Amino acid sequence: MSAFSAIGEEREVEQDEFTPSIEPQPTWCPGCGDYGVLKALKGAMSELGKNPEEILLATGIGCSGKLNSYFDSYGFHTIHGRSLPVARAAKLANDGVEVIAAGGDGDGYGIGGNHFIHTARENHDMTYIVFNNEVFGLTKGQTSPTSPKGHKSKTQPNGNAKTPLRPLSLSLTAGSSYVARTAAVNPNQAKEIIKEAVQHDGFSHVDFLTQCPTWNKDAKQYVPYVDIQDSEEYGHDLHDRQAAQQAMYETENALYEGTVLTGRYFVDDERPSYQEEKRARGDMPEGSLAERYFEDGEWERSYDFIDRHA
């Protein structure tokens, strides 16, 4: 019998199960896009039948990091930019747990950018949601890696001299095997995309546009938005890397010209996840490593290897 009986438990999971008793009402600003992520995540997890105790949600620091306080599951509210290395190790260690990492655009594309690139490159079997509001919210409105060129803030009073980072293009280049963009104002699409991302075997990256009504009024509400899968004008083969690259490039440009494009951009179902790659090389045990600590059984010891030193 598993020491982790919450994993894979077959039962109906209500959305309310993810609402904590301590702080059921989030303290994000009224109109904040972060509510949209919380709602979509609760909806997706309940529809996938994932219960709170088989989920590990790891967040960084920022308004987005508060997600952990409002989503009742196993949680690890880590440090700024470091949710990914904590999360991916937890997944390697305890394979059955559904691991989701989340953070803001400063957290994921700025201070944690190196981890983002390498976690995507390695294709860890997990989901990463980036709350992209194009600004630092919690620290009161400074320019972020995705802030538009010219964006004025207290730390860039003469306007941002930097070209914004291209999150989707970067993700694809780095190696993510599922890339999508959604927006808080599009709750159904957001929920469906999170469901797909969680079900995907490999690193799923969701760039989630979360309007900041307090510090980034320019971005408005990310409306009107276009779902490229539902549009006559857009749409490409999701498995075609080059087509995806083109679509991402256009989407990133369009955002700063006032057109909000969302949807799925790239899916690679063929590429083995990092876990599979490691197992194929004998570098990772089959099954859950954590489970072994709860089972009876022999453990190897250094004495088994000591004759090499004789």
Next chain:
Amino acid sequence: MTDDELIWRIAGGSGDGIDSTSQNFAKALMRSGLNVFTHRHYPSRIRGGHTYVEIRASSEEVTSRGDGYNFLVALGDSFARNPKENAYYGEEEVKPLAENLDELREGGVIVYDSGLLDTDEIENFDRRVEENDWHVYDVDLRGIAKEHGREIMRNTAGVGVTAALTGLDTTYIEDLMGEAMGGDILEANLNVLHDAFEHVQEEYDADAHDVTVPTGEHDEEQVLVSGSHGIAYGALDEGCRFIAGYPMTPWTDVFTILTNLMPEVGGISEQVEDEIAAAALAVGASHAGVKAMSGSSGGGFSLMSEPLGLAEMTETPLVLVESMRAGPSTGMPTKPEQADLEHVLYTSQGDSHRVVFAPSDPVECYEQTRTAFQIAYDYQIPVMVIYDQKLSGEHRNVPKSTFDEEPNPDLGSVLTEEELKDQPHGETGIYHRFQHEGEDGVSPRSIPGQKGGRYLATGNEHTPEGHISESPSNRKAQVDRRNEKLAAIREALDADERQEVYGDESADYGVISWGSQSGTVEEAVERLNADGHPVKGLSVSEMAPFPTDLLTEFIESVDDVLVVEMSSTAQFHGVIQKNLGQYGEKLSSLLKYDGNPFEPAEIVEAVEEHGSGEDLSSNTRFEAAAGSD
């Protein structure tokens, strides 16, 4: 210590195979019944440059490198021979011979590769040979190697010459070669060995010098291990099955050993993008129910400050290794120093909340790493094992039975699903992970995936329920509870009887050392007592929580104390005073920070000259106690 000892040094270019040759030679000496101790010196360079390995062999216990050495095998530097590099390397070709002469003892033996080295290029060579009564054997090692195999085998020729000149039975070497290689390579090497051996027997009179291989016998089977093996095996035996790291000298030693073992023991090794990630991965794996470790050297450890603090605040068990080298910044990557002590004790914001061990030899590396895991997982606290380039690479023989220990994969203070049922939970089922009711400040944890165990771990201050809070009363209660663990750990460590004081118990002069220098200080103390200077020694290996009673008792028992450490700012001296709040007038310091570990004679000299005001002859510095002249 005995006069009857061989201190054999093989010198050549980095990349010339000196490491593996010396390993085998050390093993051969060990198998012949001797105690061995190796010391490696190499440049921070990819290939070429002067490098040597020294092997001290004696029938008695050896805990240190010696003062100088008595047998040199000088190979040519293969990299320096590249004509294109001559302009850059200049005279480096003769360095394996020229650079090693200063430390060669009187009456010592020099074997050099006459196929590659020309003594005319070395200033005053003949005069120095005469003055020091050195015995010189010029052997065309390269020629012998090329005749039977490849040039690189001149290492083997050097070993063959050594055996002939010191009276070592070549069977031990032949056996080791047979275990390491086969086929044509083995045959060629055996031919080189025998040819070199016979050549010397025919051409020279080995009785012309006094350096021979001593004879000895072991009570039980021995193995040759380094401090890095001690740490790696300690981790393995505590059930560590997750190691994350980023390459950095000298930390790479232990990282490599464990990486190679992990597939064999069903574990995972992760080489990651940087040290922030490495330590964060160890935190993540540990949180998710696997015993995990990470580590680095000083520069990489700087990056680990953040995840270290996270582990302190979230009470996630974590073991980190810090393998020191000379700093600041890139410093001297292949040279030892003990100047990361304060870095390890205090890095990361907020009050420091951790355990720090500093083992002094491979056996202690093994034992303390085991203790480190036990404390980390029982008390849910980061534990650092701090050692250095010296201990990382030096090999010693230890009884094989040292490692004949039971494994301990216990996860420590973790609850099962059954046990979780009886624990306090919130209204909707959140487990009160950070409750105050635990013993010794420890609140047992649950593991993701367990039913009835969900909670939030957060780097913010939090309530017993895991909820973020800045309430003053909660803050104080949580800090007090976490601090309570340190007091409990100190008490548990004190209860464990350890032999730390040695030398003349009635002496009123004491020497304190910590970490890798302790073996050398022990030898110095032994010599001082033998020479009629009563001295007692204390080697400290538990740096935090500070062993207050041990240090107080020792310092109280003597009039003067010399603190010996490899740092220019007397860090450990400072740590003692900070923790004890007194004894400034008793504590002097002997400091070394030139990139080389202490030699016993340097400590002997400093103790003998203590307070005399005389300048010390070596690259050490004496700092007098407060208030003294």
